[in-house]
Amino acid sequence: MTAQDSATPTTSIAVSSGTLLAALGVVAFSLTFPSTVWGLESFGPWSLVAVRSVLAALVAGGFLLALRVPVPERRHWAGLAVVGGGVVLGFPLLTTLALQTSTSSHAAVVVGLLPLTTAVLAAVRTGRRPSRTFWAAALTGAVVVIAFTVQQSGGTLHSGDLYLFGALLVCAAGYTEGGRLAAVMPGWHVIGWALILCLPLSAAGSFVALSFEPVHLTARGVTGLLWVAAGSTFFGLYVWYRGMAEIGIARASQLQLAQPLLTLVWSVALLGERLSPAAPVAAVGVLVCIAVTQRARA
Structure with missing residues (x-):
């Protein structure tokens, strides 16, 4: 048996476990909005986001301490601040405010x-130049989302839609x-230290x-809080x-x-919402556009 032959099973196992882990993350993320709606039954929007971040930071800190993870180098803290501001604080706060007036399905x-938005910003950040097909699909996806939100909002964008964008x-x-x-x-070190960085503020x-x-x-309010803290914010990430x-990023993003x-x-299952035909x-329209961008990027 050659060295290449002996490496194949290990590589296959790594791909399978990686796919399973990424898929679990997607499932955890998909429960975030319904769990936030539950959490809003017990807490105000600002309280929910702040307490959620504190609980997630305590869980992350426990793992970092137990595994004796070294503190990141000083040059990485600016990047961790961007992660914390966007993923730990900004996104949860803005979506929670939006869910006060918008449905979870919307x-x-x-x-x-x-x-798709991440792909666009990554292209700008890294200086890579995606193909025309990529940009055409990105623009089409944006048009579909804007048209949907305007149609659902009666012809104008509401505050909830602005929060979501x-x-x-x-x-x-x-x-x-x-x-x-x-x-x-390691990726989980990134979110762990970002949570710790945001802990004083949260x-x-x-x-x-x-x-x-x-x-x-x-019961639903507390369950919602615990899930968005431990499930979505820490376990999911x-x-x-x-x-x-x-x-790899490309394959994982397709799972999302x-x-x-x-x-x-x-x-529908947890909140009893009725979906509009749109x-x-x-x-599906957005998924098709994102799939095209993934193929174009590859």
Whole structure:
């Protein structure tokens, strides 16, 4: 048996485990919006986001401490601040504010443009020049999402839609910078240290928000909080970055194409939402556009 033959089974196992980990991350992410809606039954939007970040940071800190992970070099902290501002604070806050007026299914379609937005920002950040096919599909996907949001909003964009578009930008920036850092440190270290970096701000925010916003604890509200903290923010990003490290960013991003449709399913099953005919059509349209960009990038 040659060295190449003996390496093949190991490589195959690595690809399979990486795909499974990345897929688990997508499932965890797809539950974020329904869980946030549940969490809003017990907490105000600012309290929910702040407490969520604190709990996730405590979980991440426990893992980093138990595994004796060294503190990142000083040159990486600026990038970690971008990840924290986009993924830990910005995206959760803006989507939580949006979900006060938007349904989970509506938000899922709009945020379905996230992989494409990330690809665009990554192209700008790295200086790579994607093909014309890529840019045509990116523009088409943007048009589909804007048309859907305008149609669902009665001809105008509401505050919830503006929050969602802002969330796209800050999260894409966080993903892009996190992907860059993941080339020099394990991906889960990136989100772990980003959470720790945001801990002082999120702890102070929790104290202030809980002082001003009422809290009405319910089973669904507490479950929603625990999931977005431990499930979406830490576990989801942990397995996502681990899987992405094993199978590569391009292959992992294709798995994320299923996230909007999964969220639509959870919105119906867990929240009892009724989908408009335009929602699944727009979701499929966005997925097709993103799939074209992935093939064009490859």
